[in-house]
Amino acid sequence: MHATTTSEVVLAIDGGTPVRDKLLPYGRQSISEEDIQAVADVLRSDWLTTGPKVAEFEEALAAWVGAKHAVAFSSGTAALHGAAFAAGLKPGDEAITSPLTFAATANCVLYQGARPVFADVSPDTLNLDPDRVAERITTHTRAVLPVDYAGHPADLDPILALAERHGLIVIEDACHALGAEYHGRRTGSIAHMSVFSFHPVKHLATGEGGMVTTDRGDARQRHAAGQWHYEMVLLGFNYRLTDVACALGLSQLRKLEANLERRREIGARYTAAFRELSGVFTPKMRPDVNPAWHLYPIRVNPAQLNADRAHIFRALRAENIGVNVHYIPVPLHPYYRDRFGYQAGEYPVAEAAYEQLISLPMFHGMSDGDVEDVIAAVRKVSAAYSG
Numbered sequence: 339m340h341a342t343t344t345s346e347v348v349l350a351i352d353g354g355t356p357v358r359d360k361l362l363p364y365g366r367q368s369i370s371e372e373d374i375q376a377v378a379d380v381l382r383s384d385w386l387t388t389g390p391k392v393a394e395f396e397e398a399l400a401a402w403v404g405a406k407h408a409v410a411f412s413s414g415t416a417a418l419h420g421a422a423f424a425a426g427l428k429p430g431d432e433a434i435t436s437p438l439t440f441a442a443t444a445n446c447v448l449y450q451g452a453r454p455v456f457a458d459v460s461p462d463t464l465n466l467d468p469d470r471v472a473e474r475i476t477t478h479t480r481a482v483l484p485v486d487y488a489g490h491p492a493d494l495d496p497i498l499a500l501a502e503r504h505g506l507i508v509i510e511d512a513c514h515a516l517g518a519e520y521h522g523r524r525t526g527s528i529a530h531m532s533v534f535s536f537h538p539v540k541h542l543a544t545g546e547g548g549m550v551t552t553d554r555g556d557a558r559q560r561h562a563a564g565q566w567h568y569e570m571v572l573l574g575f576n577y578r579l580t581d582v583a584c585a586l587g588l589s590q591l592r593k594l595e596a597n598l599e600r601r602r603e604i605g606a607r608y609t610a611a612f613r614e615l616s617g618v619f620t621p622k623m624r625p626d627v628n629p630a631w632h633l634y635p636i637r638v639n640p641a642q643l644n645a646d647r648a649h650i651f652r653a654l655r656a657e658n659i660g661v662n663v664h665y666i667p668v669p670l671h672p673y674y675r676d677r678f679g680y681q682a683g684e685y686p687v688a689e690a691a692y693e694q695l696i697s698l699p700m701f702h703g704m705s706d707g708d709v710e711d712v713i714a715a716v717r718k719v720s721a722a723y724s725g
């Protein structure tokens with residue numbers, strides 16, 4: 339943007355007119371009449387929970403990602419716990435994950451009494467760096483949990499090779515990446531177990547909900563018909579997903595391809611629009627991947643903009659653009675600092691990225707006008723603070 343324009347434009351944070359009248363959220367669900375009908379049909383049926391819709395949704399999602407089995411859970415967090423449980427994590431074990439994630443990725447290791455160990459991320463994708471993972475492997479390591487940050491698949495080939503060499507289980511936190519492709523395959527069909535979330539900001543929404551996909555084992559416990567007898571052999575949890583939620587999930591699954599397409603279109607539009615802006619960096623893409631664009635995190639460089647991330651964040655919010663930040667590195671949360679003594683500086687790549695990240699609105703229901711508002715606001719704010 340030209341300096342002459344800059345001097346005329348007053349940012350909303352400084353009392354000017356915001357780009358939009360109403361806040362645009364960073365993510366939200368899209369619910370159609372068919373979705374509502376599918377839920378209403380279940381409410382009129384004999385089942386509210388663990389009826390036919392659960393198995394139908396599990397089978398449909400497994401087929402869609404290309405996995406043999408899928409198990410539904412009440413949330414992505416519960417699904418992560420289920421995967422950590424199935425991996426047999428126990429006290430004394432260690433599991434390696436990314437510091438740049440939602441806390442649940444590491445918390446599921448703690449739920450099992452095992453210890454989460456963090457390894458730094460790669461500077462381009464902000465996904466777990468396989469070389470850093472290799473450095474953290476000890477005789478106690480049992481699992482690795484790569485995260486598909488923002489929807490860009492983690493570098494699974496070298497991580498699976500490490501796992502093979504050291505006898506580790508790979509649990510992919512694919513909560514951002516339903517529909518992402520890595521080397522021609524969909525996430526959910528590559529790691530030993532993959533975990534998805536169906537929170538409303540995700541590609542497919544069931545309210546709360548999650549799923550583990552895997553090619554391993556027989557995912558369902560079979561019961562002989564007509565028997566009343568069961569025995570508890572392990573400490574279990576109620577992580578059931580209801581038939582109501584699964585009916586919504588099945589209906590949403592029919593629109594998943596179109597929703598992914600729309601997210602990819604929005605991502606490409608942002609990337610083209612921000613290419614020339616100084617101090618604003620768009621997400622990097624590795625070759626031979628097709629990200630699912632759960633988030634669109636830009637990075638702002640305070641050395642090129644006369645404002646830090648916090649200020650730019652507030653300026654964008656004032657323009658009614660519902661930006662967010664993903665994520666405060668997990669080891670820096672008070673719980674992790676207090677319990678494990680983590681300190682700032684241990685994960686330089688993730689921590690430096692965190693200081694610069696701003697997630698722009700990204701959801702399949704955004705109109706072209708919404709997308710243009712975001713672009714206008716980023717241009718306006720970056721122009722005001724550059725040079």
Ligand SMILES: Cc1ncc(COP(=O)(O)O)c(C=O)c1O
Pocket residue numbers: 413414415416439440442443485511513514535536537546547548
């Ligand atoms: C990377 C990641 N892992 C796990 C989760 C947990 O999913 P849920 O909110 O469905 O429990 C989320 C959800 O936001 C996530 O972004």
